[in-house]
Amino acid sequence: MHPPEIRARARRLYLCGATVAEAARAVGVSYPTVRQWCKVRPEPKQQGTESRCFRCRSDVDNPTDPAQYAYLLGLYLGDGHLVTTARVPVLRVSCADAWPGLIAACEQAMRNVLAGAVQRVRHQGCVVVQSYGKHWPCLLPQHGPGKKHERRIVLADWQRTIVERHPGDILRGLFHSDGCRFANRVVVRGKEYVYPRYMFTNESADIMASASGVSTCSASPGG
Template sequence: MYDMDTRMRALDLLADGRSMNSVSQETGISRSTIRAWRSRVQPLPHLLNQATPCAGPADSASYAYLLGLYLGDGCISPHPRGGQYLRIACADAWPGLIDQCRTAITAVRPKDKVSVLQRQGCVAVTSYGRHWTCLFPQHGPGKKHERRIVLEGWQQEIVDVHPWEFLRGLIHSDGCRVTNWTVRNGKRYEYPRYFFTNKSDDIRKLCTDTLTKVGVRWTVLARGSDPFNVSVARKDCVALMDAHIGPKY
């Protein structure tokens, strides 16, 4: 049995034009196994919604983080001459987040260049490549909260292995760590809290399902009649989030 990273690396080498013999020699995987993996990959015109991407992420932990960023503040647009642009919007107030985003993109697709385009109040961390739509099959027309968002099986495998990286990406895109306060018996008490806010019911469920899997208790705070806010406020759960995620910087 081969893990996801091994399979993705072999498929990526094939996608870059390497022969099956050379990939077999470099990876130590038999040609029959590589041929079976390749047979499950749909041709280029049918990249969306496929079971296995045509060229998988070079680093699955970085991909889990980047997936969280993409679901929050990412988009993909076509290039007139083929290929696609991946863009992740990052606020100017978080230079550390911008650096982490660039690092994650480079780790996922080492051969694709990454640039930063300044916008009003934010930057778009941008990368051109041939495989962004198959790496993020959730891409589609319209806003994310107006269409179905479901992870492919291979994506869920990665999230299951790297749940905290995925949650970190979600929190770094559409979440925050704040300090709330209350008054009890005339004394002011302050306590930290995490929020994740997204209009998509599907994306919020991906967040809450993953929080539950790692043992974090959460609640939903409605904004009016809209349950857009996922809250983590229990002391032990906040401490767990601090250990694995921490505030943006």
């Protein structure tokens, strides 16, 4: 017998948009068992993500946690991918195994921005943090066919407002996905100086330009 919380988690993932196979992998239970849990005597459907999508609500103009949205946007523009061809759209962000704190931060950002259920799918050398939700396309309008660096990436006016108010958070997301920090050592007149240096690389000229603009805004007086 499987613990009730395992069954509840599998059914919750399925009701939030995951397939039976994906729910089975997430909880480590056989496909037939999870299929029976999900298909036989299903629980009432949970309230959809529309109530949590600030873009679809007439009474809300901004995300509940704009800083977390800016951070998640940075992660998405780096190592994220939004699949809209599935039965329910799924947002996926690849995170290196070497940085468990990043994995946890990505998962928490997805929960705070929209999702009720977030999965971790393990691959060699990385963990894909993913969340199903019909309203992810509303919050990430940069999605589209093909690779991000092969199409135009332009922030919507409402996204630009959020980014201008939280430049540090989107930069944090960008650097967590496609950047690095290291100790730069220089010797001046025989004395060694060590200071942190940040580098960010992305194949999209639009994303690189956006990162440069946000960085300038963040470094400006009062920013």
